[in-house]
Amino acid sequence: MPMYDYRCKNCDEVFEELILSSTTPDEEIKCPKCGQNKSERLLSAPMISTSGSSNGVSTSLSSGCGHSGFS
Numbered sequence: 001m002p003m004y005d006y007r008c009k010n011c012d013e014v015f016e017e018l019i020l021s022s023t024t025p026d027e028e029i030k031c032p033k034c035g036q037n038k039s040e041r042l043l044s045a046p047m048i049s050t051s052g053s054s055n056g057v058s059t060s061l062s063s064g065c066g067h068s069g070f071s
């Protein structure tokens with residue numbers, strides 16, 4: 001199910017919203033904290049512009065699951 005991260009421009013609350021329709025306008029996304037519909041969708045980009053770390057992208061997906069293919 002498509003989950004999107006939203007951030008409220010009013011109170012800066014970040015929350016996840018389940019979007020059933022891809023055409024759901026942001027105006028219908030209400031902040032669970034303050035109830036304002038001033039939320040903006042956050043793009044799930046792996047890069048976060050944090051000053052200092054040059055390469056802080058680390059994926060933990062390669063741990064746990066077994067290898068697929070060769071046996």
Ligand SMILES: [Zn+2]
Nearest residue numbers: 008011031034
């Ligand atoms: Zn809010």
